[in-house]
Every structure is written in structure tokens, then in C-alpha cells.
Amino acid sequence: MNTKINEARELPEDVELLLPWHAAGTLSRRDAARVEAALANDNELAARYELVREELGEAIRLNESLGAPSARAMEKLFAKIDAEPVRKPKASFSITAWLIEFVASFQPRTLAYGATAAALAIVLQAGILAGVFVKERTTGPQLASYTQSDSAGEGAFVLIRFKAEASLGDITRFLEENKATVVDGPAAGSGLFRLRVADQPLSQPELGAIVKRMARSPVVGFTVPAAQP
């Protein structure tokens, strides 16, 4: 009983509890506005929000460093499926309904990234096609949706997430101003892009300075230095 009372006293206001979701961009518009208002009026809360953003960045970097499973996982799965008894398709499962849900399941932010990515893809495609002519690739079929190989090569890289409201023009300008090129992304689900910001590897302070400068841009939701691929 006493423990519960102590825990309740220890807990901060609801708005502070929501900071991690605000940083991740998964709050409803109403809650996000509530948090924004609180951050604007409370310097201490704003300082704590910076800690949350720091944690968010490192949690993403940590997870992205875990790599992808080998082809064994897929081989095992499809061997098991092949060994399953043949079933009649269930009447209740509609592939159309599933596809509609599948698209609808994306959060608005993800959809916005998708739209941005689609637009970016047009620009990128020209670069990729040109790249094919000058650099023959030797990689085999890839299992992972996150294509590490695309980001391979010399240089310095950052992971970046653009704000949902950023237009293609904004992003193009941002890339030009920062002499950056998109080499990978958006990573499935996270909307993260990998940008090459220099042709040669940079020292940690140099890359940190670039990240800080980029983070100040109004089109950037989040950015961290990326490990060398």
C-alpha cells in the first residue's frame, strides 16, 4: 500500500510521461499540442526532453546495429510451410481486405514519409541508374528489406528522419545545402534515411558538428551520426 503511494508521488505529470512518444512522433495531434505547449513554458521539461531525444537516437542506433537475419530463417520458414498440410483457403480471409488494412495500418507519419520517399525515389532513380553504368555491382539476391549494401562504401553517414510536413522541395534544398545524398531508406517502418554527408570518413567531432547543424533545420525531425557501413 505504502509502496504504491510512494510510487504515485514519484510519478511526474502526465505530460512528462508522454515525452518519449512525443519524441518518437507517435502521439495524437491533441496530445502532441499539449506537450508542445508544456515544453514552450517549462525550461526544465525542455531539458528533460533533450535527454529523451538522446535516448531515442541511441536506441535507434543500437537496434540498427543488430543487422539482419541470415537466409536460413526464410529457408526454414518456407520449408515448414511446404511441410504443412494443404488447406482450403478460408472464406473469411480476403486478400483485398488484408491489403486495404495493410496500407491503412501505416501511421500518418509513415504515409507522409512514403509519399516523400516516392517523390525522392524519382530523383534517386536517375542517380541509381547512372550508378549502374559506372559501377557494376556484384551482390547477390538480398533478403532484407533494409538494404545495407546500398549504403556501403567510403564516406561519412548520418541517419535522418524528415518531418512529416516537409515537402519534396524542402528536402531537396536541405540535401543541396548540406551537400548530402540519400544512399538508403526509408527503412521499413521507421522512415529513416541514410545520408552520405562526406566522401571520406570524418572524425567524430566533425560528424557531430554536421549532425548538430542538420538538426537545426526545420525539415529535420531527428538525426544521429551513423556507423560506418
Added chain:
Amino acid sequence: MQVLFARHHVRVYRFVLRLVRDETAAEDLISEVFLDVWRQAGKFEGRAAVSTWLLAIARFKALSALRRKPEQELDEETAAAIEDTADTPEVALQKKDKSEVLRQCLNGLSAEHREIIDLVYYHEKSVEEVAEIVGIPEATVKTRMFYARKKLGELLKAQGIERGWP
């Protein structure tokens, strides 16, 4: 199934790997997750995002696998996640920059705390979605995240990084 697998298997793998901390076991588990999905496709009611549904199945599989592991082995893994605890904070700081220490401390959290941190920060799950995946009330999701962050702060402090919170 191939499209679904291609789109989601990396993130499901990373989620499972962070829980079981064994690459081979994580690969085996994700094939089981997607096999269940293949078997249960008709049961998917579309109330949740596909990724939320997948992570809920993956979590159940991972926890079942962890329950089969001897407790001693789990304790040893948790202890191993935080390296160099014998170093003084100054030495630890000299060895690693703050980002590295933070990632190391994220690894040193309990499975329960790692799980919620990853779901919120990396898998971008809302309060409601985390509640659905973990099977706890939304209010508990918020407080669990708070305590996970508090524990992270304590681990950082033990490594010589004072953030002024908690």
C-alpha cells in the same frame, strides 16, 4: 507471405534478438512467428497494424523461449551486457564516449525495460499499441516507460554520466 516477410522480418528479428540475446534462437523464432502468421492469416481482424500483430506474436514466442532457459544463464547474460563495471567512472568515460555508454546501458536494462524502450523508440509504437503488444493497461505502459528511463539514468550514473535526471 514473401512480401510480408520481406517487409517485416528484419524489425521482428531485431525485436526478438533484443529479448533473447541469441542470434540463432532469434532466427528460429522469427520463422516460427511467420509460420504462425501463415497459419492464422484468417484470424487477423485488422483492428491493429500488421507490425503490432507481428510484434505481439514475436513477444509471446520470445518469452516462451526465455522461460525454457535456465535462470542462471539469464542472469549471466544480463551481467555480461554491462561490461567493465569494475572500472572507475573516469576510466569508463575515457574508454568510451557518452553515446557508447548510453547504448551499453540500454543493453543492461532488464528484458521488460528493454522491450518497452525498443517498442517506443525504435518500433514507434503508440501507448495504445504497446498496451496491445505487451498486454498491459495504457497507464501501466506510461509508468513502465518512466521507470525504464529512470533505471537507465541510474545505470548511466553508475558509469559516471550524471544527466541531472532522475
